[in-house]
Amino acid sequence: VQLVESGGGLVQPGGSLRLSCVASGLTFSNYGMNWYRQGSETEREWVGGITNTGERTNYANFAKGRFTISRDNAKNTVYLQMNNLKPEDTDVYYCYAREFIGQSYYWGQGTQVTVSS
Numbered sequence: 001v002q003l004v005e006s007g008g009g010l011v012q013p014g015g016s017l018r019l020s021c022v023a024s025g026l027t028f029s030n031y032g033m034n035w036y037r038q039g040s041e042t043e044r045e046w047v048g049g050i051t052n053t054g055e056r057t058n059y060a061n062f063a064k065g066r067f068t069i070s071r072d073n074a075k076n077t078v079y080l081q082m083n084n085l086k087p088e089d090t091d092v093y094y095c096y097a098r099e100f101i102g103q104s105y106y107w108g109q110g111t112q113v114t115v116s117s
Helices: none
Strands: 002-006 009-011 017-024 031-038 045-050 057-059 067-072 077-082 091-099 105-107 111-115
Touching: 002 091, 017 031, 017 091, 017 111, 031 067, 031 077, 045 067, 045 077, 057 067, 077 091
Parallel strands: 009 111
Antiparallel strands: 002 017, 017 077, 031 045, 031 091, 045 057, 067 077, 091 105, 091 111
């Protein structure tokens, strides 16, 4: 199983980025997908998640109104659209797959997001 994130980079405050996470080696539609983030000196923090069917999403308070999670089960891909980015959003962003019925879970390797002028 592999989860591969992409789309990170350097962006100015107020800018936008869209992260992608492509999954392979699993039945993607059986997994709820989440995004987490972690700085070099902070614990991993949940950003938000989407159910396996894509019907429901949920977000951390800091993400509400700025971040949107979506998925395309035909492409085995989950997205994190981030708007109005702030310097405090600078972190490594990880996708996390958790089996809807079952115990399996997987992490991606992360993608760096840096918000700076």
